[in-house]
Amino acid sequence: MEELEKKAGGRPRSDQAHQAILQATMEVLKRDGYRAMTIEAIAACAGVGKKTIYRWWSSKAEVALETLTTYVEMHVPFQDTGSLEGDLLTHLKLALPGLAGPSGALLRGLVAESLLNEDFAHEFQRLFIIPRRAELVVLLKRGIQRGELPSEVDPEVLADQVYGAKWYRFLLYPAPLDDNYAHTLVNHILLLSKQDQ
Amino acid sequence: MEELEKKAGGRPRSDQAHQAILQATMEVLKRDGYRAMTIEAIAACAGVGKKTIYRWWSSKAEVALETLTTYVEMHVPFQDTGSLEGDLLTHLKLALPGLAGPSGALLRGLVAESLLNEDFAHEFQRLFIIPRRAELVVLLKRGIQRGELPSEVDPEVLADQVYGAKWYRFLLYPAPLDDNYAHTLVNHILLLSKQDQ
Amino acid sequence: MEELEKKAGGRPRSDQAHQAILQATMEVLKRDGYRAMTIEAIAACAGVGKKTIYRWWSSKAEVALETLTTYVEMHVPFQDTGSLEGDLLTHLKLALPGLAGPSGALLRGLVAESLLNEDFAHEFQRLFIIPRRAELVVLLKRGIQRGELPSEVDPEVLADQVYGAKWYRFLLYPAPLDDNYAHTLVNHILLLSKQDQ
Amino acid sequence: MEELEKKAGGRPRSDQAHQAILQATMEVLKRDGYRAMTIEAIAACAGVGKKTIYRWWSSKAEVALETLTTYVEMHVPFQDTGSLEGDLLTHLKLALPGLAGPSGALLRGLVAESLLNEDFAHEFQRLFIIPRRAELVVLLKRGIQRGELPSEVDPEVLADQVYGAKWYRFLLYPAPLDDNYAHTLVNHILLLSKQDQ
DNA sequence: GTTTAATCGAGACGGTACGTCGAGTCTTACG
DNA sequence: CGTAAGACTCGACGTACCGTCTCGATTAAAC
Numbered sequence: 001m002e003e004l005e006k007k008a009g010g011r012p013r014s015d016q017a018h019q020a021i022l023q024a025t026m027e028v029l030k031r032d033g034y035r036a037m038t039i040e041a042i043a044a045c046a047g048v049g050k051k052t053i054y055r056w057w058s059s060k061a062e063v064a065l066e067t068l069t070t071y072v073e074m075h076v077p078f079q080d081t082g083s084l085e086g087d088l089l090t091h092l093k094l095a096l097p098g099l100a101g102p103s104g105a106l107l108r109g110l111v112a113e114s115l116l117n118e119d120f121a122h123e124f125q126r127l128f129i130i131p132r133r134a135e136l137v138v139l140l141k142r143g144i145q146r147g148e149l150p151s152e153v154d155p156e157v158l159a160d161q162v163y164g165a166k167w168y169r170f171l172l173y174p175a176p177l178d179d180n181y182a183h184t185l186v187n188h189i190l191l192l193s194k195q196d197q
Numbered sequence: 198m199e200e201l202e203k204k205a206g207g208r209p210r211s212d213q214a215h216q217a218i219l220q221a222t223m224e225v226l227k228r229d230g231y232r233a234m235t236i237e238a239i240a241a242c243a244g245v246g247k248k249t250i251y252r253w254w255s256s257k258a259e260v261a262l263e264t265l266t267t268y269v270e271m272h273v274p275f276q277d278t279g280s281l282e283g284d285l286l287t288h289l290k291l292a293l294p295g296l297a298g299p300s301g302a303l304l305r306g307l308v309a310e311s312l313l314n315e316d317f318a319h320e321f322q323r324l325f326i327i328p329r330r331a332e333l334v335v336l337l338k339r340g341i342q343r344g345e346l347p348s349e350v351d352p353e354v355l356a357d358q359v360y361g362a363k364w365y366r367f368l369l370y371p372a373p374l375d376d377n378y379a380h381t382l383v384n385h386i387l388l389l390s391k392q393d394q
Numbered sequence: 395m396e397e398l399e400k401k402a403g404g405r406p407r408s409d410q411a412h413q414a415i416l417q418a419t420m421e422v423l424k425r426d427g428y429r430a431m432t433i434e435a436i437a438a439c440a441g442v443g444k445k446t447i448y449r450w451w452s453s454k455a456e457v458a459l460e461t462l463t464t465y466v467e468m469h470v471p472f473q474d475t476g477s478l479e480g481d482l483l484t485h486l487k488l489a490l491p492g493l494a495g496p497s498g499a500l501l502r503g504l505v506a507e508s509l510l511n512e513d514f515a516h517e518f519q520r521l522f523i524i525p526r527r528a529e530l531v532v533l534l535k536r537g538i539q540r541g542e543l544p545s546e547v548d549p550e551v552l553a554d555q556v557y558g559a560k561w562y563r564f565l566l567y568p569a570p571l572d573d574n575y576a577h578t579l580v581n582h583i584l585l586l587s588k589q590d591q
Numbered sequence: 592m593e594e595l596e597k598k599a600g601g602r603p604r605s606d607q608a609h610q611a612i613l614q615a616t617m618e619v620l621k622r623d624g625y626r627a628m629t630i631e632a633i634a635a636c637a638g639v640g641k642k643t644i645y646r647w648w649s650s651k652a653e654v655a656l657e658t659l660t661t662y663v664e665m666h667v668p669f670q671d672t673g674s675l676e677g678d679l680l681t682h683l684k685l686a687l688p689g690l691a692g693p694s695g696a697l698l699r700g701l702v703a704e705s706l707l708n709e710d711f712a713h714e715f716q717r718l719f720i721i722p723r724r725a726e727l728v729v730l731l732k733r734g735i736q737r738g739e740l741p742s743e744v745d746p747e748v749l750a751d752q753v754y755g756a757k758w759y760r761f762l763l764y765p766a767p768l769d770d771n772y773a774h775t776l777v778n779h780i781l782l783l784s785k786q787d788q
Numbered sequence: 789g790t791t792t793a794a795t796c797g798a799g800a801c802g803g804t805a806c807g808t809c810g811a812g813t814c815t816t817a818c819g
Numbered sequence: 820c821g822t823a824a825g826a827c828t829c830g831a832c833g834t835a836c837c838g839t840c841t842c843g844a845t846t847a848a849a850c
Contacts, residue, residue: 014821017821037810038809040810050811050825054812111309112310112312115368116306125369164363171308171364174318176208178371185358206841206843207798208801211801214801235831247832248834377815403849407795435836444797445797445838445839448839453818508763510626510699551772554756559748560755561762562759580741584750586783600822600823602816630806642809720828
């Protein structure tokens with residue numbers, strides 16, 4: 001039931017090479033940073049011809065995108081803990097630590113790429129930004145239904161405020177993104193419904 | 198009393214060349230986009246030697262940064278309209294339109310650059326991100342003092358939520374950034390104080 | 395009847411700068427070699443503006459040519475010792491040592507320049523090559539008149555053979571140019587008249 | 592038995608590019624002269640990337656040297672005609688005409704280069720100057736053995752006188768280098784043995 | 789004594805070519 | 820036929836000097 005529409009004979013795609021490339025991407029990234037990372041370096045590090053990379057991806061951004069989704073595969077799930085506060089805190093506390101370290105660097109590089117290349121931006125949004133945001137919106141709507149948020153709030157805009165705050169500090173504003181921050185942020189969201197205390 | 202530590206002679210910097218470079222930067226940006234914009238193209242378009250650019254700036258990002266601050270010089274002031282709602286709405290409605298068009302493209306390029314180059318990131322934050330954010334914080338603190346916001350909100354985090362939402366849509370999430378959006382966003386902020394309705 | 399059509403006042407040429415430039419040329423030559431020697435380096439080393447050099451010379455080759463004639467001023471005279479053998483040996487033994495050391499390097503550079511630039515070649519020939527060769531021809535003609543050489547030899551071609559041998563080794567063929575060589579060369583010339591031994 | 596130390600695969604060197612570069616070198620030389628000839632112009636004229644030139648040669652002088660040896664490959668052989676006079680005349684009459692025209696310009700440029708760059712000088716001597724001089728020495732020694740020259744002449748110094756005269760006129764002294772000159776020069780050499788006429 | 793004009797050091801200017809780098813494409817031989 | 824190796828064309832990089840052009844500051848002869 002898988003996609004086995006390969007025509008006929010010929011050597012099949014080498015999974016070994018595939019894995020070596022993704023792994024080499026991470027290594028070169030850690031060694032040189034995203035900007036200095038080149039297809040040539042990845043190929044050399046993976047012991048692979050450049051053509052083998054270009055056959056399966058169209059740019060270093062595409063390789064990096066797959067590396068991100070493969071290597072991180074988002075250890076950051078959305079869960080239903082029973083309360084909006086729990087849902088948000090759990091999610092954010094899992095999400096923030098990963099932003100330091102290599103996967104954060106990778107993410108910053110991919111955002112940069114999406115800002116410089118509209119085609120890649122669509123890809124990046126489709127595979128990364130939009131799905132995760134959609135889950136956050138679901139979580140917030142659940143909070144509204146539970147009565148934890150006033151019904152007049154717009155969950156779309158509220159999602160922007162939550163993720164926006166996180167991304168703003170991650171991408172632009174040099175200030176810490178720690179558990180303390182997560183608590184304050186969630187408190188601000190919950191304050192919206194503290195009308196009749 | 199000023200810094201007049203210039204040693205002696207030498208031909209003074211040509212303001213004509215200086216202006217021509219900033220202008221050419223905008224033209225090439227519009228023509229080719231930020232990524233494809235090169236120092237060589239800027240030099241050619243300005244009728245200037247490459248050395249003249251490298252003498253005063255260290256990269257295309259630095260030129261672009263000065264072009265942004267010079268050419269836009271922020272038609273987007275912060276004003277005290279007497280109410281938090283007025284302050285926020287006025288500011289946002291002025292800020293959002295500029296994000297479409299060439300200055301938006303320039304801004305996206307500069308953010309990308311700051312994500313790829315830590316040194317430039319500091320420069321960009323120092324000259325652009327931090328000062329503007331500081332003004333927003335002042336505006337929010339004024340709202341707290343006036344009693345338009347509950348005293349337990351953290352103006353720093355609230356600023357992240359406002360600017361974060363704006364930047365998130367501008368940089369990452371493909372959804373409109375219009376006056377309607379500004380109203381909803383401001384409403385969410387003001388909802389924080391609707392406790393005794 | 396001379397060209398003293400200078401209009402009027404104005405600061406006169408600084409002899410101090412003039413000398414400093416010639417001296418700096420020798421220093422830079424020794425430090426960097428002829429090829430790497432630049433007008434900019436000479437100006438910097440002499441503590442002089444580039445314009446001051448370009449005002450009086452048109453290229454580094456012209457400066458070097460004047461430096462050569464000034465600093466060497468030909469310690470290599472032609473003398474009438476009474477015999478062809480004495481004339482030739484005296485001249486060659488004086489000429490050869492100078493070809494090692496900085497003045498040799500300068501000379502090589504000037505020859506290179508004259509090979510690359512036809513205009514400079516004329517200048518170089520006029521001021522250096524032709525006058526010295528003419529003196530050698532005089533010396534050889536004197537030898538013919540004295541009967542030290544057979545009357546059928548062409549002094550022009552014979553001069554080429556003497557100076558040619560010297561220049562050939564100096565410019566092209568890596569072999570010593572010492573007193574021993576001078577003796578053998580002179581012997582070959584004198585052999586032409588050993589017909590009736 | 593041969594030098595087959597090539598490791599393994601990889602696209603082989605393009606002979607088409609190789610030939611195009613040598614040919615373009617001659618064209619640009621004719622068009623612009625040696626000094627104004629640049630690697631960029633050669634690359635453009637050959638329809639080749641600059642990298643391809645720098646991959647195989649280290650400077651325009653190296654390209655020019657190979658162009659000289661390839662394109663001229665010396666239509667100027669040394670032959671044993673049975674007499675010293677014949678040998679010398681034949682050789683010189685073949686050698687002199689090539690010194691006018693483009694190959695002469697190339698040769699002048701290469702000499703200039705060798706005067707400005709010691710490393711290249713060694714290369715130039717090894718591949719061009721020394722082998723040809725060696726053949727001339729062989730020719731002269733043959734003359735001595737045949738008794739056409741007195742046994743006390745030094746063939747090394749005599750070679751300098753022959754080639755020196757030629758190079759002197761070619762490089763330094765602006766006078767014709769024609770068949771007439773060849774005859775006079777050879778006569779001077781032969782005069783050495785006219786002792787018992 | 790002022791004026792006048794050419795000089796001086798300094799260094800920015802518009803250019804050209806340098807030699808390097810990486811992108812993305814192509815040609816081999818091997819398995 | 821997919822692959823590793825690596826040569827190919829292309830074009831921007833940032834540097835170095837070129838020869839020219841301001842500057843403000845000398846400097847002497849001419850007025």
